[in-house]
Amino acid sequence: MLRHRFQPGRLVAGVFLIVAGVVYAGDAGGLWETPWFVLIPLVVGGLCTAGAVGVVARAADRRR
Template identity: 70%
Template sequence: MPRHEFQPGKLVAGLFLTATGVVYAGDAVGLWDIPWFAVIPLVLGGLCLAGATAVLARAIRGRGGAEEGQR
């Protein structure tokens, strides 16, 4: 099975979207009361942080990182 390249931007985005789901699941169960618009800063903040993480990872790896792994 071929190994996939680690992409930290997707990891950060997934963590924030999972956290958003946990917050709304807790609201649905009745553990706490979350306003409907709380999803906006969670998702947008997570996507912005994921984009910054992806750019930083790309800068650290350099331009040839993706091409070197595809032999």
């Protein structure tokens, strides 16, 4: 496998999208009741957090 740079923003985005998928799957499977508007702030907040982490990681990488 080719080596590549670690990108923590993508990791954070992936974690938030996995959590959103688990919440949706739990609601679809009948394990719990989730209102429809819960997933929108979860995904948008996760993408904003991932963007902020990406900017901080890029700034830290440029300083090296």
